[in-house]
Amino acid sequence: MKTLLQVDFPFDGPFGQEMADAMKELAESIAKEPGFIWKIWTENAETREAGGIYLFEGGASARKYLDMHTARLKGFGVPVVNAKVFQVNDALSAIDHGPV
Amino acid sequence: MKTLLQVDFPFDGPFGQEMADAMKELAESIAKEPGFIWKIWTENAETREAGGIYLFEGGASARKYLDMHTARLKGFGVPVVNAKVFQVNDALSAIDHGPV
Numbered sequence: 001m002k003t004l005l006q007v008d009f010p011f012d013g014p015f016g017q018e019m020a021d022a023m024k025e026l027a028e029s030i031a032k033e034p035g036f037i038w039k040i041w042t043e044n045a046e047t048r049e050a051g052g053i054y055l056f057e058g059g060a061s062a063r064k065y066l067d068m069h070t071a072r073l074k075g076f077g078v079p080v081v082n083a084k085v086f087q088v089n090d091a092l093s094a095i096d097h098g099p100v
Numbered sequence: 101m102k103t104l105l106q107v108d109f110p111f112d113g114p115f116g117q118e119m120a121d122a123m124k125e126l127a128e129s130i131a132k133e134p135g136f137i138w139k140i141w142t143e144n145a146e147t148r149e150a151g152g153i154y155l156f157e158g159g160a161s162a163r164k165y166l167d168m169h170t171a172r173l174k175g176f177g178v179p180v181v182n183a184k185v186f187q188v189n190d191a192l193s194a195i196d197h198g199p200v
Contacts, residue, residue, distance in 0.1 A: 008106070023192055027192045036196075039193065040104060040200055042189070043186060044184070045187075050186075051186070053153050053198075084147075085144065086108075086144050086149070089143050093140045097138040097139075
């Protein structure tokens with residue numbers, strides 16, 4: 001069942017184009033993760049936060065990625081990682097044009 | 101600038117098809133909100149949580165919707181609503197096939 005992974009964390013930048021330049025190779029590697037479908041990269045320069053919304057093929061691949069990514073973020077100096085795993089309600093998402 | 105709204109809250113159900121049946125009209129009304137692009141409906145029967153990931157045309161429409169929706173959820177008896185507003189990093193999302 002399609003699984004949505006919601007991740008956010010305190011982040012001091014870079015944001016915007018500078019973030020895109022710094023993290024291009026990371027984004028390319030994420031696209032190759034097992035079970036990965038897509039990621040929307042999120043950022044908020046005002047609240048000093050960043051994160052991502054991911055869609056995975058199933059709960060196992062989402063949880064495996066989350067464990068790896070949490071360790072990686074801590075290696076980058078991120079102090080705390082907020083994460084939640086959800087199933088997608090397909091029928092309601094379809095009414096609201098949700099891209100799942 | 102496209103704005104992502106991340107919402108989750110404690111929820112005792114219904115989940116799955118029962119949730120879809122109960123909330124079909126709400127989903128139809130959400131599709132008509134100003135600035136709304138899409139919503140993915142999220143649920144987790146194990147952790148007793150639900151929520152949604154939304155994409156809006158801009159920050160103003162996202163924040164206005166969030167105020168209205170938070171009040172509505174509290175009216176449904178939801179005790180606490182976790183919400184974050186983010187900008188989308190388009191360049192990185194494009195590499196990871198993010199549907200924005």
